[in-house]
Amino acid sequence: MNKPLLEVSNLQVEFNSRQGKVTAVRGLTYTINEGQSMALVGESGSGKSVSALALLGLLPKKTAKITAGSVKFRGEELIGAPEKTMRKLRGGSIAMIFQDPLSSLNPVLTISQQIVEQIKAHEKMEGKKAEERAIELLDMVGIPSARERVKQYPHQLSGGMRQRAMIAMALSASPSLLLADEPTTALDVTIQAQILELLTNIQKDLGMSLLLITHDLGVVAGFTEKLTVMYAGKAVEQGDTAEVLGNPNHPYTLGLLRSIPRLDRPRTSELKPIQGVAPDMSKVSVGCAFQPRCEYAQSKCATENPLFSTISKDRYAACWYPQDHALQNESLSK
């Protein structure tokens, strides 16, 4: 199980906009092993979604450019790979589901037609057989009376059902890696719980790897093994999910965890926000990008860029003054 499936190293993505060059991803490194699940967490503009699109070669060709780095899938380099290879990979070995299932489904095709299209793109299969397979897949993702539902159009399904249909489609070619970009953000919390449960079960049953992109640290906790936190286009912290959440090294991760009210902790009188705002990605930053908002920053932070480096075993952070805060003890002592 410890064979690396996806290896991303020092990925950098640049966009040409009217305001000039925007470097959206400024250095992202991670590895996902076979059967492993990793979460990529960050706020809007941190580059988490762009980095996922870059893996699949889905960035707009006119405006975006991968300026550095490498993406290896089963040891094979994907950056600069021919379009034919990428086409086979997308929806095949690497499948993706998005935040808004309504806009990622085709409104004028039935669910069956869309799944069958996907199946036929990757496998030679007769129409009838493919339709049966579509029903099987819908059954697998827990859509009740799948035989009837398969004939319906996306607008006839609820948000949760649509996301299930998207997942069914993503699973149609038995992918080794599923990229899920904010898969539950558009859903209500009780439906979110259903979808997360489904994804966890499927991932375990199929032994699939999962890259979960989200801004919700709660979603991350329950069902990913590994966590990478991004800030301003860079990975700032990485490690085992439970360890990172329980004892964050980077001041940004620590700040995030302290700023959210939590149901598992006693009610506090005041929240502790991170001051200031995220940096403008069209500007080149000198030093650490988080430094203007960081309460632990010292003079070195403003001038020298901290490298993403080992803090302790299997823990990485990009910080000159990594913190050591066991958050559990912090709340108990209060």
Add this chain to the structure above:
Amino acid sequence: MTNNEPVLIVENLSVHFPIGSGLVRKAKGYVKAVNSVSFVINQGETLGLVGESGSGKTTIGRAIVRVNDPHEGSILLDGHELVGLSPKEMRPLRRKVQMVFQDPYSSLDPRQTVRQILVEPLVTHNLPLKNAQGEDRVDELLNLVGLDPAFASRYPHQFSGGQRQRIGIARALAVEPDLIICDEPISALDVSIQAQVVNLLESLKKRLGIAYLFIAHDLAVVRHISDRVAVMYLGGIVELTSSTELYENPRHPYTRALLSAVPVPDSVVEKARKRIILQGDIPSPTNMPSGCAFHTRCPLRTMLGNPEICSTERPELKIYPSKKDDHQVACHFADESS
């Protein structure tokens, strides 16, 4: 700050929207967005209103400011009945209740400067542009929400999301309301910014004694900010009690499922947790289930062997005495669940 003078008394409020009606056609049916909802907000108090999409929480907020006309019921604001008032009669009362919206991008006029945005409500209500100390009101308001008064000549697009939400809050404060309806005021903001806005709302409440109706789907934020919380499901309040009591001792099976579904950022807690996963989706408000609106998904009903009363009789919101605070629950079997 909380004293027991009510600012707002909502009684038996129902808001129904006709389907397919026009000048000639008759309504085919109604979307029953809000059904017989009653609650009180006291001066300087925050009432949290939580529920999933389609539960009617936003419609209640909009009915209070009379964007949606109630089908029946009564809304008393500072002792004035709002239901049935003409727009002209409503106008002076609008000063007492203001709104802060979810999306700080679409709720500010992109072609007005911050000064224009903040002066408009003052002019509309014939309020002075300077305060008692002779200070410019716009400067005062910007200071109040933590923005530099020098920003007054800027346009909304020159601000970040969090700053825009501060402008929206300043606009609501301009006419010195007694009650502000905050409709998902932080859900469009990034996590690191949300806490800034929550702290601002809390400090304003302390300083100015405003009451809030805080509408949100984020249960952790609602617990943090609210004195009391009402949980809505499919147009009705299913549980209403103090924030502490609700989160420590939820009684309605829906509230329990909702609380258990919220993920927390702690892997140890998450792995040990027992989640109540509700089956299916929220039914459509055009075709409400008979009896208790929640009976189609209720885990407690299943556990009790599907008692008939759940599908035949709508449970009233009844008071159950509790250790800490009175606890209102709309469930035939509220005693069973504790």
